[in-house]
Amino acid sequence: MKRHLLGLCLALLLALPAAAQDRFASALAGLGEGFGQTAEVAERLGALGDPRAIPLLRALQDGTLRRTPAGAVLLPNGTDAATGQPADATGAEPVRINNRVRQVLRGALGRLQLISPDPAERLAAAEAVFRSPAPENVPLLQSALTQEREARIRAQLELALAASQLRADDAAAKRDAVARLGTAATTEARALLIEARAANPEIATAIDVSIAAIEQRLALRRVVETLFQGLSLGSVLLLAALGLAVTFGVMGVINMAHGEFVMLGAYATFVVQELCRGIPWLAPWSLPLAVPAAFLVTALAGAVLERGLIRHLYGRPLETLLMTFGVGMILQQAVRLAFGAQNREVVSPSWMQGTLMFPGGIAMTQNRLWIIVFGIFVLLLVVAAIRFTRFGLEMRAVVQNRRIAATMGIRTGRVDAMTFAFGSGLAGLAGVALSQIDNVSPNLGTGYIIDSFMVVVFGGVGSLAGTLVGALTLGVVNKVLEPYAGAVLAKVCVLVAIMLFIQRRPKGLFALKGRAAES
């Protein structure tokens, strides 16, 4: 008898892989016959728990899974997914998916990868399962939780478990889940709770408490994020205005071609990127390389403009304004002829893409973060150049009293050219930054010239601190107003506010005092 049982067990054990094979192969039926069927297959594979499904589902996600006219499913390496044998690929077409399939796929892959050896994969899996909650996930998540050691993944698993328990029938677990989701403070958790509120009137008050807790923390986060957005807009304004703070603020030249210098900087970035494209190890670093390149190109253009035209018009602001306006138009059309009217694509390096998460769930986009850092860098550069270099000393001397500076042996003409070139080079640096957030097109600069003048006038002509404070104030005020007034009206409000402010204080926030200001 005993021996019989043993024999039966053995036979069963031997038969098991074959049965699993069958289940896996039969689960594939219908794949690629329509989005609905493909989604069902993905669902089945996720529930089956067979690790062979992972490469298959990944291939489906990437669009590299193919299906032959006979119905065989081919993995990217050319083997038949059901048998594992190499197969005939004639006439095979990629299996197409839509958003619904993508959604199911994410959940299915998540379920399968909850016990992956790679922690990054487990974390992604926990997130994926959180986003596709279902009652049948509960035992799966509970067993994953017993094995998990890493706190970060555990936290995400707990959330996923809570989300799934909210959908299950266990009333006690549901109450517990509501409380746990209340500590999550994410918009996703709130969305789940709001959804659950309608279906579970008996625990509505508990849900309301959790929602209120989430909202409180979200409100705080919103303040931080608005501030970040304001700082990021402010740093863009600062970058665009710094060059003008030098040419207009220090030299008093109304340079309407300033925006076009910004545009030239962006095109210089594009050219550097194209040059680096051929050299693979250099390609990711094209943006840092573009910084000096853009500075040199626009500084040179500025020097040529100053020596060739502007110096003949010192003391005649109206003519300078008209002439630089014309130069701006010429530059725009020249770029349009050289590069075409179509926008040029400047690729963001991977370290500038995506979002950086901070504690407390505060999210900041990387490109904006880098632009803030770059803005601070350029500001320090300007301060250092003016305070601590010989060129800065001469520049200040010429501005304060040209004739005495000249009698001291300073070549004022050369200093003028260098100052203007410096200011133009700063515009080029702004162009590098703008190439990451705006379209690189011939009329890139026109959108920033008004803002730049606004910042400089508001902050106080000739004051770097004024430019900094002016730019940041305008950025933050704009972003605080935007949710209430909309993008267009917010800008109008800011303009009106500045007009009123200038009426009260014509010299801006930081007015220069003393004799230099009088002249």
Place this chain on the structure above:
Amino acid sequence: MSPTTLTRRAALAGLGSALAVPLALPAIRPAWAQGAPIKVGVLHSLSGTMAISETALRDTVLMMVEWANAQGGVLGRKLEAVVVDPASNWPLFAEKARELLQVHKVDVTFGCWTSVSRKSVLPVFEELKGLLFYPVQYEGEEESPNIFYTGAAPNQQAIPAVEYLMSDDGGEAKRIVLLGTDYVYPRTTNRILRGFLNSKGIANADIMEEYTPFGHSDWQGIVARVKRFAGEGKKTAIVSTINGDANVPFYRELGNQGIKAEDIPCVAFSVGEEELAGIDTKPLVGHLAAWNYFMSVPGAPNEEFKKLWQTYIKNPKRVTNDPMEATYTGFRMWMQAVQKAGTTAVAQVTPALIGQKLTAPCGYEEEMLPNHHLSKPVLIGEVQADGQFNIVWKTPNAVKAENWSQFIPENANRRR
């Protein structure tokens, strides 16, 4: 006769038979002497902000003129294109239209992209009894006896797209974000969409509507607000009528803030193959666009159309798009109508155009309706990593255009 012309003609012979068009290839090429050339006006901006989009349409009309001449012309007469440049300047559109009609005495005109340019030339075409083919999807609410509209009306693009978002396959959206550029087309379209959504039981509290100026680049606040709106429960989708190059920073921000198509899908009405050519599409896979034609449509008519275009433009990588297909379809229908009327006189060609049929490159038979609009299929495509569209939904048949939307209350007493 150069060898290239011969191969093109051979290819076109195949096209002719594949489409079974009534326009049979003449066995013997008639002499040109039978009359003065027929003049075809081209009224597209070749400079200024719209040049990016409209230049391709000018090239499409020129391609069709060359194609028609290779077929032996129309009514045995040669076609001759007259190209003018209204320079993205709306009043200049009216002046140039007058020049085409009065100085050059064109028999037909193909032109305009923005609704404002069409509104500007409309009185000129009505006064001088001209004939204009307008090839771009628009907001409807117009029906001129002198204009034929070969792009989509709202019920052929906007409404089916939103219906798709609300369907099982589209993700059962219950909350809709309407984002648009601040001018007449997005505002009118969104007004129609709001009426439609209300009729489907979606309350105004579940609709978010925002407008931005042309060329807007700072999308961080708006995208963050969309995310927040989506976090208030219920599945959310974005309907974008953002026009022009503001789309590039918009999609970049969507990618950076991690908005995935499977969570918050975004369907666009003004983003096609040409617009995607300047964007890194990898983070956008799964976001949608609604059109009546995609370059990825399978079938012989589209293969022929693509071949014709890429041969003409001498670039095997150039993309085709919906307004180009609409220009092509309008041109072919006009040729058929002239053939039927036996004259190019507008008074005779206009009635002959009604009821003209053509299997367009989109693979469906389209018909010119009495309201001067086409019946067109509606296609919804998902962005792929290569910048093309994967068609995920289409109407079984061509849909008849309703240029007077039933979702605008003032249209209730119009004939339908």
